[in-house]
Amino acid sequence: MGDALRVALAGLGTVGGGVIRLLDANRDLITRRAGRPIEIVAVSARDRTKDRGVDLSRFAWVDDTAALASHPDADVVVELIGGSDGPALTLARTALGAGRGFVTANKAMLAHHGLELAQKAEETNAALKFEAAVAGGIPVIKGLREGAAANAIARVYGILNGTCNFILSKMEAEGRDFAEVLSEAQALGYAEADPSFDIDGVDAAHKLSILAAIAFGTQPAFADVAIGGVRHVLAADIAQAASLGYRVRLVGVAEEGANGLFQRVHPHLVPLDHPLAHVTGSTNAVVAEGNFVGRLLFQGAGAGDGPTASAVVADLIDIARGEYGASFAMPAHELIPAAKADSGERRGRAYLRFTVQDKVGVLAEIAAAMRDAGVSIESLIQRGEAADGGVMIAIVTHEGPERAVAQALERLRGSQSLVGQPLLMHILG
C-alpha cells in the first residue's frame, strides 16, 4: 500500500460535494484499485458557512483559492470552480507551474487555454487531466486518447449537451414548443436560469473543440467551431422530421476536411437507424470513427454531480496509479495548428423550413431560389396553418455542397413572402 494521494479541492458546488461523497462512499474500493488511498486534505470555496450536506470539518479550509496551488500537503489540485478565466485559470497556472497535478471539469477554460496549460504541465512533469470536462461521466477523453489511439480518426461527433437533449426529447415526446419546455426544464433544475451557453450551443462547442484536438492531434481551436443552437427548433420541425424518419438532436461534429479541420455544433436530423437517434433525456453520446476500429460509441450521463464526480475521481485514480501522460494524447509541441475548413466545400443533405405567407407564388419563389443556387430537392412538404398564422414549407435536399444551400437562403433573405427566419438543420450522414 503506497502513501495516500493528497487532494486539494477548489469549489464546493454540486460536483465538489459529489466528489467528497464519492470518496467517502467508495473509499475501500478506490484504495484497492488505485493501490493507495485518495484523500482530500484541503478545500476552498466562496462561502465557508453554507451547508453542503457533507462534513467539511475534516479538511483544512483555505479562504484564498489560489493558495491551494501551494498548499504544503497537497499532491493534486481539483478545480471545480468553472469559468474560462479568473480564479480557475489562475489556480491552473500556479498549480501546474508548481508541478502539482491538476484535475478539472472546466471545458470553457480548456477550450480557450488548453494548449497553454498542457505546455505548462509538460514543463513541470505534472499531470493535467480533464475527463469530467466532456460528456460528464462518460470516459470519452480516455476513449479517444487511449482506447482509439491506434486509429486515424476520420470524424468525431456526438450529443454533448444534456440540457438541449432533454429539451429536444421532451418536445418530441410531448409535441410541445421550445419556450414552454425550457421553462419547465429550468424549474426542474435541468437548465440554468441563464440557459444561453447550453441552448445556443456554446457549451457543446467547448467540448467539441477539446475532443477534436485529441482526435486529430491539433491545437484546440474553439474559435473555429461554427455554432448554432436549438432555440429556433419548433415542435412542428420535430414532427416533420419524425414523419420523414428522423429525430432532431443537437450534434457537435468535427472531421478532417480536404482543406482543414471542420468543427460545427448545430441541430441535426438523425436517422432512426443511427444510435444517436435513441439517445434521450439528458444522456450524452459520442461516436468516433477510426480507420481500423470503425465506429465506436460511448454513451452515458452527461452531467449531474454523481457522473461528473465519477470522472473527476477516475482522473485521480489514474494519477494515483501513475498512469497518465500528455493531456491531449500527444506532447503539446506535436499538436498542429489546424486550418479552419471551408464548410462550403462540404457535401451533405439538409432540412430547410420556411414559414411563409399564404399567398400565390410563394412556393415558386422558394423553388426558384433553390434552382438558381443549384440545390436539388428530394422532398418538399407544404402544411396548412403554422403556429404564427403562416404556412409551413419543409424541404429536404439531395446531397450537395453546403455552399449551395447557403446561397439559396441568401437569395431569399429579405423576401416579403417569408414570415420570420428560415430554419436550416443538417442531416447526419
Added chain:
Amino acid sequence: MGDALRVALAGLGTVGGGVIRLLDANRDLITRRAGRPIEIVAVSARDRTKDRGVDLSRFAWVDDTAALASHPDADVVVELIGGSDGPALTLARTALGAGRGFVTANKAMLAHHGLELAQKAEETNAALKFEAAVAGGIPVIKGLREGAAANAIARVYGILNGTCNFILSKMEAEGRDFAEVLSEAQALGYAEADPSFDIDGVDAAHKLSILAAIAFGTQPAFADVAIGGVRHVLAADIAQAASLGYRVRLVGVAEEGANGLFQRVHPHLVPLDHPLAHVTGSTNAVVAEGNFVGRLLFQGAGAGDGPTASAVVADLIDIARGEYGASFAMPAHELIPAAKADSGERRGRAYLRFTVQDKVGVLAEIAAAMRDAGVSIESLIQRGEAADGGVMIAIVTHEGPERAVAQALERLRGSQSLVGQPLLMHILG
C-alpha cells in the same frame, strides 16, 4: 522521441495480419501519440510460406513460437495464437516470467489462467494487457478498469458475441429460422465451421468472466458462469418477442447478488427502449452500472481484423507510454475468490415457450404447473400451427424468483403433452 517499443508477434492469422497493416498505415500518428515508434522485430507462425498479403521479410522469422519470449530484441510479446492452453499459455508464462510485456486477444486463456498470469506479471513488473480479448475493438477493459474505476459496479452486462448477434438480427429482419441463417453466416465467414463456442455461449462466457473480475474485484471464475446459447431460439420466438415489444439478444450478465457473484450468458428479451435492443449485426455492446456514474454504454465492432488490431495496438501504445498497471484493475492478491450466487434467489421476469400437442387439457396442465410452482403469469399467447406441427404457447411471467420458473419447468419435464424441450429466455430488467 524515445527508443522504439520492440514487439515480437506470435500468430499471423487475420488479426496478426491486421496488427502489421495497422502499424504500417498509422505509423507516424502512433509515434506522435505513443511518444516513440512501435516496431515489430520478430514474428512466428505455423507456416512460413503462406501468403498473408503483408511483407514479412522485414521481420526476423522465429520457427519456435516459444522462443519469442526470450528474443533478445523484443520488449513485448503479442500473442494471437489462441487456445486456452498449449503454445499460447507456454508463451504467456515464459514471456511474463522473463519480465517481458505481454499483450493478448486470448479470452479463453484469460478466463482459465488469468489470475496466474496476473500474478506472474506482478512478480516481474511486466505489463499484461488484453483489451482485444473482450468485445473486439471496444475499449471496455479500459472503460471498466479506468473509466469507471471510481464506482462500485452493481452490474455489468452486454452483447459479447458478434456471431450470435449477427444470427439473431438476421433471423429477426428476415423471419428465418436458426439453422438456415447459421449456414449462411458460415458461408459468409461470420461463423466458424465449428460454431459451437460462439452459438452455445462459451465465447461470451469467457469474456463475461474477465469483465466480472475487473468490475467486482474478484478472481476470474469462468466455471461459475451459467451458459446457454441461441441454438434453440426459433423465428417464432423472435416474432412473439417483437409483438410484445422486445428483441432477442444473447446477453452476458454479471452482478453482485446477496449471496455471491452471479454470472450468466443466456438469450434474453430486451425491451425496445433499451440501447441493447438496437445493437444489430456483429456489433458488440457492454453496459456497466456504477453507483455514481449510472449507466455507461460502450458499443462498437466486436470482431474482425481491423477492430481487434486496434485494441491490440492500443495496449501497445499504453505500454509504450508507460501507462499500465494491475491487469484486473487491482493487484492480483486483492482479488477476492467469488462465491457463486444461487440464481434461484434472483428475481426477474421470464419468457417461456412450449410447443405442445394440439389436444384438450394441455393448456390446463401448463397453467397448473405454473400455479403449483408459484409462477405468476403476466400474459399467455397460444398460436395455431408451430413449425413441427404442434401448437405454440408463449408465456411471460410477472417478476418472481427464478427458482419458481425452474420448478415449473421441472414439473412439466417428461410430460406427454410437450413436443420437444421448452425454451426459457430471461427478460432484461
